[in-house]
Amino acid sequence: xxxxxxxxxxxxxxxxxxxxxxxxxxxxxxxxxxxxxxxxxxxxxxxxxxxxxxxxxxxxxxxxxxxxxxxxxxxxxxxxxxxxxxxxxxxxxxxxxxxxxxxxxxxxxxxxxxxxxxxx
Numbered sequence: 462x463x464x465x466x467x468x469x470x471x472x473x474x475x476x477x478x479x480x481x482x483x484x485x486x487x488x489x490x491x492x493x494x495x496x497x498x499x500x501x502x503x504x505x506x507x508x509x510x511x512x513x514x515x516x517x518x519x520x521x522x523x524x525x526x527x528x529x530x531x532x533x534x535x536x537x538x539x540x541x542x543x544x545x546x547x548x549x550x551x552x553x554x555x556x557x558x559x560x561x562x563x564x565x566x567x568x569x570x571x572x573x574x575x576x577x578x579x580x581x
Contacts, residue, residue, distance in 0.1 A: 465519050468495065469526050479533040483548065486527070487571050489551050501555045523549050534579055544578050561566050 468489050474482050485493060506512040528545040536544055551574065 465495075465522050469522060477529045480575065482530050483575055483579065484571070485526075486530075487552055487575070491555075491567060491571075494556065496553050496556055499553055520549075523553070531578075535581070548578055 469484050471485075471489070474485050480555060502512060503516055506516040524545055527548050531541050531544045531548070537577065
């Protein structure tokens with residue numbers, strides 16, 4: 462939960478344009494490796510009710526935060542939910558799934574990914 466709160470409570474991002482904020486969140490997650498414990502915690506949560514409640518709370522925090530940003534961009538309904546889910550899942554699982562690749566490749570993929578998700 463601590464790693465999710467680092468992003469959500471970053472005061473400098475409050476006044477940013479929503480698209481810039483999505484970029485900043487992606488940067489924070491990647492550069493600080495904020496998802497490094499996600500896989501282990503999620504496995505643990507399958508067997509521990511306290512961990513399971515914490516994972517549910519973290520999922521809700523992440524989804525609510527990113528949903529609010531996409532909502533600021535004017536997305537509603539299924540468009541809003543799909544973009545929110547894709548963003549959260551991708552940025553939560555990018556490193557565990559694909560490992561760490563070079564900064565140049567990551568920047569290029571991030572730019573394309575954000576363009577796709579913010580395009581109306």
